[in-house]
Amino acid sequence: MKYWQEFLRTWAQQPAMQIATLSVLVGTFTVIAVFLGLQQNLNSLLTRWGESVQITAYLEEVQGADLEATGLQLEELIGVIQEEKGVERVDYVSKEVAVQRFQEQMGTYAPSLFTDSDLESPLPASLEILLSPRLASREHFDYLVSLAERIAQLAGVEEVSYGQGWVENYASVLDFFKSSTAALVVLLLAGSLLVVGNSIRTSIDQRREEIEILELVGATPAMIRGPYLFEGAMMGLLAGWIALGICALLAQWQIHLVSQHLGMLGLGGSIQHLGFVQSLGLLALAMSFGLLGSYFCVRRISSSWNHSPVREF
Amino acid sequence: MIQFSHVYKTYPGDIHALRDVSLTIDKGEFVFLTGPSGAGKSTLFKLISAYEQATSGRAQVAGFDLNHIKAAQVPYLRRRIGVVYQDFRLLKKRSVFDNVALPLVVRGERPSYIERRVQDVLDQVSLGFKLKALPEQMSGGEQQRVAIARALVHQPEVLIADEPTGNLDPVLSREILSLLDGVNAQGTTVFVATHDHDMVKKSGRRVVDLDRGAVVGGA
Ligand SMILES: Nc1ncnc2c1ncn2[C@@H]1O[C@H](COP(=O)(O)OP(=O)(O)OP(=O)(O)O)[C@@H](O)[C@H]1O
Ligand SMILES: [Mg+2]
Numbered sequence A: 001m002k003y004w005q006e007f008l009r010t011w012a013q014q015p016a017m018q019i020a021t022l023s024v025l026v027g028t029f030t031v032i033a034v035f036l037g038l039q040q041n042l043n044s045l046l047t048r049w050g051e052s053v054q055i056t057a058y059l060e061e062v063q064g065a066d067l068e069a070t071g072l073q074l075e076e077l078i079g080v081i082q083e084e085k086g087v088e089r090v091d092y093v094s095k096e097v098a099v100q101r102f103q104e105q106m107g108t109y110a111p112s113l114f115t116d117s118d119l120e121s122p123l124p125a126s127l128e129i130l131l132s133p134r135l136a137s138r139e140h141f142d143y144l145v146s147l148a149e150r151i152a153q154l155a156g157v158e159e160v161s162y163g164q165g166w167v168e169n170y171a172s173v174l175d176f177f178k179s180s181t182a183a184l185v186v187l188l189l190a191g192s193l194l195v196v197g198n199s200i201r202t203s204i205d206q207r208r209e210e211i212e213i214l215e216l217v218g219a220t221p222a223m224i225r226g227p228y229l230f231e232g233a234m235m236g237l238l239a240g241w242i243a244l245g246i247c248a249l250l251a252q253w254q255i256h257l258v259s260q261h262l263g264m265l266g267l268g269g270s271i272q273h274l275g276f277v278q279s280l281g282l283l284a285l286a287m288s289f290g291l292l293g294s295y296f297c298v299r300r301i302s303s304s305w306n307h308s309p310v311r312e313f
Numbered sequence B: 001m002i003q004f005s006h007v008y009k010t011y012p013g014d015i016h017a018l019r020d021v022s023l024t025i026d027k028g029e030f031v032f033l034t035g036p037s038g039a040g041k042s043t044l045f046k047l048i049s050a051y052e053q054a055t056s057g058r059a060q061v062a063g064f065d066l067n068h069i070k071a072a073q074v075p076y077l078r079r080r081i082g083v084v085y086q087d088f089r090l091l092k093k094r095s096v097f098d099n100v101a102l103p104l105v106v107r108g109e110r111p112s113y114i115e116r117r118v119q120d121v122l123d124q125v126s127l128g129f130k131l132k133a134l135p136e137q138m139s140g141g142e143q144q145r146v147a148i149a150r151a152l153v154h155q156p157e158v159l160i161a162d163e164p165t166g167n168l169d170p171v172l173s174r175e176i177l178s179l180l181d182g183v184n185a186q187g188t189t190v191f192v193a194t195h196d197h198d199m200v201k202k203s204g205r206r207v208v209d210l211d212r213g214a215v216v217g218g219a
Helices: A002-013 A015-051 A064-083 A095-109 A138-153 A164-206 A208-216 A221-261 A276-298 B041-048 B071-080 B096-106 B111-124 B140-152 B170-185 B197-203
Strands: A054-059 A087-093 A126-131 A157-161 B002-011 B015-025 B030-034 B056-061 B081-084 B158-162 B189-193 B206-211 B214-217
Touching: A002 A015, A002 A164, A002 A221, A015 A164, A015 A221, A015 A276, A054 A138, A064 A087, A064 A126, A087 A095, A126 A138, A138 A157, A164 A208, A164 A221, A164 A276, A208 A221, A208 B071, A208 B096, A221 A276, A221 B071, B002 B041, B015 B041, B015 B214, B030 B041, B030 B170, B030 B197, B041 B056, B041 B158, B041 B189, B071 B081, B071 B096, B081 B140, B096 B111, B096 B140, B111 B140, B140 B158, B140 B170, B158 B170, B170 B189, B170 B197
Parallel strands: B030 B189, B030 B206, B081 B158, B158 B189
Antiparallel strands: A054 A126, A054 A157, A087 A126, B002 B015, B002 B056, B206 B214
16 A cells, blocks of 8 residues: 555656656557567468468369370379378369359459350369468478479379468568567567666655665665565556557557458458457566566665775774 | 774765774663764764764674674664664654654554554654644754654664754753653663753763764763
């Protein structure tokens, strides 16, 4: 209870300083929370993609005459591919199915050419090779490439596609994003220590005399430090809490924006707020850095005991 | 209770505030400390309350060896002594009650006890009706009595008082002195610095006389 009184007294004594400190901290933790949120969303997007990681092998055109032989060759091909490590399922997509799907996706935009059932489909038949989700990660990327190359070599396969460029870029962007976020967060946290420290130092300076009197009547250093540590921790907690609020608003606005303008990508649903655990983590982080910033200031708060070297005789 | 042996205190700039002070005050004694201004009276008290450390020599107070006391122990020494500072050292923006309660709060006493005890002590210094006043709105003599009350509230083993009657009229001075007598009669060791020679003479107590940092009588 007494700590609260001290905390409120500091606010009453130097409101401008406290508001400035709090604003900087709120800014810091908002940025941190936003980056954490972005990273989480990018991650979940990659995971989603990973769930459907697949190689499409387009088959060579076979002349209509040799249908039976083709059937046999096809079984063989599927068998060989299924032997490969990481392959979960192989589906055959015939020319007809390919056209049908195309029509479903494009709807009314489909050129009439495709709707004309008399003409032979211009789309090739293909094998959809569904891979284990583990292959989606950056580490397995090389294997994915070599697997695709091996499949491309097989007789009957014309061409393979697995979104090469996109996967590669996405993974490296994510890596870059992760490391630059980490650097930024470290920088911001160091800044928050300084800001809290500065605020605490000011309130200590304002109460020099009081601290000395407390020491003279026998207060221990821990008792004297207590209110300042509390002040730092509360400052951090408050800043973290406000930052979370701002983030929730931002995320709301983002989802709105995305669902309005990018609805057709179906991404709206995949954007998530920071979860409960992450929010709690952010609060704990903010509080402990407030505490730490304060701690660095009050470590040497004791002033009255002059430690001068003593000569004895 | 207080034992000094060949204590020197030299402030930066070669100011020799205490020179070769040897002094023993036993438990339960009442001793006056006299000497002209600048003789080193306050300095001696600062050493006793571990506010300053001796430059050389040995000093012991209430069983604490001041040469080897650790910073962490200093608060516990201070809880066993009561000090009236020459400049009072009150929290000017806190009430009289808060000021006097401080030594008890620091020791973690119960609020109900604190309330009772603070009221008692303030009654003893005739300030029982000024619980809520702020020191900055009080006269010098009133502030001095608040300082005395704070030094006594935790019933210390040793009371050191630096000119506790310096700002008081003769009537109040006598009251304070009889208060200190009473405290001493209950077993507290009392060590009082003063310029008031009349008071010292009338009391017939032991007097330690300082001059330019050296003990010239009474040790
Ligand atoms: N912190 C300090 N730094 C330097 N010199 C000091 C300090 N405190 C006291 N002195 C010097 O030490 C000497 C003794 O001072 P002290 O305050 O002990 O005298 P005193 O006997 O209490 O005097 P008074 O009766 O005026 O209170 C003086 O010359 C003073 O100037
Ligand atoms: Mg003095």
